[in-house]
Amino acid sequence: MSTSANSDPAAGVAAGPVPTGPPPLQPLPYDGVVSVAVGTVLWAVAALVELVFLDDLRDDGHLWWLATAICGFGLGLAGLWIVIRRRNRLRAGQG
Numbered sequence: 001m002s003t004s005a006n007s008d009p010a011a012g013v014a015a016g017p018v019p020t021g022p023p024p025l026q027p028l029p030y031d032g033v034v035s036v037a038v039g040t041v042l043w044a045v046a047a048l049v050e051l052v053f054l055d056d057l058r059d060d061g062h063l064w065w066l067a068t069a070i071c072g073f074g075l076g077l078a079g080l081w082i083v084i085r086r087r088n089r090l091r092a093g094q095g
Contacts, residue, residue: 031087033080040076043069 047069050057057063 027090032083033087036076036079036083040073040080043072043076047073
């Protein structure tokens with residue numbers, strides 16, 4: 001068997017340091033306040049619209065729709081508080 005240049009396992013490998021891992025993570029530039037605020041407003045609008053049709057929802061057995069919209073609004077308020085705090089921390093770190 002003859003040996004060729006391709007039989008060398010180190011052939012074609014660039015010399016230099018081998019990376020030890022992924023680069024460090026950086027926070028995203030997007031803070032999410034607008035999207036959480038829009039979602040929260042949409043849940044509030046849905047709850048208000050469902051209040052208009054409260055009797056129909058009750059008769060059809062879909063009263064849980066109203067509960068879902070109210071829970072979505074409440075969780076949206078909690079999420080809004082969280083993303084506003086995150087945005088403020090990010091801005092304080094940049095300044």
